[in-house]
Amino acid sequence: MPYTLNGQEASITEPNLKDGTMWVPLRAVSEALGGNADWDPDNRVAIVYLGTNIATLKIDDATADVNGEKSQLQEAPYLEDGETWVPVRFFNLVGQQVRVNLQDKHIEMTTVA
Amino acid sequence: MQQVWKRNIANALLGGALVLALAGCSGNNASDSTLPPGTVENVVNDTRETAKDVGVAVAITPKVKSALLANESLKGTSIDVSSVDKTVTLTGTVTNNAQKSLAGNIAKQQAPDFQIVNNLQVKGGASPVMNKKPAN
Numbered sequence: 001m002p003y004t005l006n007g008q009e010a011s012i013t014e015p016n017l018k019d020g021t022m023w024v025p026l027r028a029v030s031e032a033l034g035g036n037a038d039w040d041p042d043n044r045v046a047i048v049y050l051g052t053n054i055a056t057l058k059i060d061d062a063t064a065d066v067n068g069e070k071s072q073l074q075e076a077p078y079l080e081d082g083e084t085w086v087p088v089r090f091f092n093l094v095g096q097q098v099r100v101n102l103q104d105k106h107i108e109m110t111t112v113a
Numbered sequence: 114m115q116q117v118w119k120r121n122i123a124n125a126l127l128g129g130a131l132v133l134a135l136a137g138c139s140g141n142n143a144s145d146s147t148l149p150p151g152t153v154e155n156v157v158n159d160t161r162e163t164a165k166d167v168g169v170a171v172a173i174t175p176k177v178k179s180a181l182l183a184n185e186s187l188k189g190t191s192i193d194v195s196s197v198d199k200t201v202t203l204t205g206t207v208t209n210n211a212q213k214s215l216a217g218n219i220a221k222q223q224a225p226d227f228q229i230v231n232n233l234q235v236k237g238g239a240s241p242v243m244n245k246k247p248a249n
Contacts, residue, residue, distance in 0.1 A: 040211040045186040047215050054218055056186045067222065068180050 004108040005032050015088065015107055021075050022100050024091075024107065026057070026084040033096065033109065039084075046077065046084040051111065053094040057086060066093045170196040170227075177201055177223045186215055192233065194220070202230040210235055 003010040012028040026046055027037040035050030044059040055066045062076040074087040091098050091109055099108040178194045181187050190212060192205040201224050207213050217231040 038211040038214060040186045040209060040215070042208045042212075043186050043188070045211075047186060047211060049218060052222070054215070054222055056184055056215070058185050061185075065183070065185055068183060068219075 002106055003029070003032065004106070005029070006034075006109070006111055013083070015105055016085065017102065017105060022088040022102065022105075022107070023075075023085045024088045026077070026086050026090075028083075029091065029109075033091075033111065035094075037084075044079075046086075048094060050094045050096075055090075055094050057084070057090070059084065064090065064093065170198060173201060173224045173227060177220045180219050180223045181216055184215065184219060186212055187219075190216075192216055196224075196227070199227050200230055201227045202232060204232045206234045206236045208236050 001009040001011060002014045003012060010029075010032040012032055013025045016023040026048065030037045030048050030050055033050060035048060037049070038047040039045075040047060040056075046057045046059070048055045048057070053067055055064055057064045057073075057077045059079055060076045062073045064071045064073055071093050073090055077084050077086045077090075079085075088098055088100055088107055095112055096109045097112045100106075101108075174194050174196045177196075178192075181190075181192050181194070187207070190205065190207045192203055192207070195202050195204070201220050203216055203220060207216065213231065213233045213235055216233055217229055220227075220229045220231075
């Protein structure tokens, strides 16, 4: 299993390593962590609710809005096959401790806030 | 002479009436002091509490409004925010259900102690199914 989320193995779409950045599917990971995601088709913005955090991410824009604060992502989110992909480090911004093993392509996340 | 006597009696009666009226007023004042201790203070405190609540409600409106305006997903929407007592009400129009939900959640995040009434209208009445279909 490529993910361990809050101590549980998660069977979701595998992460994708591209140009040194580890990408993960936003909705799948958010839901596996107990949150949820929404989609604003008019502005092409993905919305994530995770714990008390609210984040909005615009496709092809590396600036995310997290709880009203602008945060810079490693790379801009993109769409592929109807799924929004984000750099895994995005989840640091919404209360997750993230550990990435690039060799095994394994991701471990633990909710800290 | 008789007229002078009558005028004296009339003046005396008028003066007496004034004295009685004044006595009545002072009697009322006297009865205020017999109110249970703290009654006036309670009224003052209640008024202060109400004023404080009104102040908090007034202060929360711009906070919620600016948070909504700052969000990328809510740009171009028309959202009005009003606050009364412990209730924040959102009115206006958005273009889809995701925006309506986001606005409500941002309002709740900014005003966690308030009840949020989300009266936003979705322009075009997009169905929730349509918003679940695309990305993420």
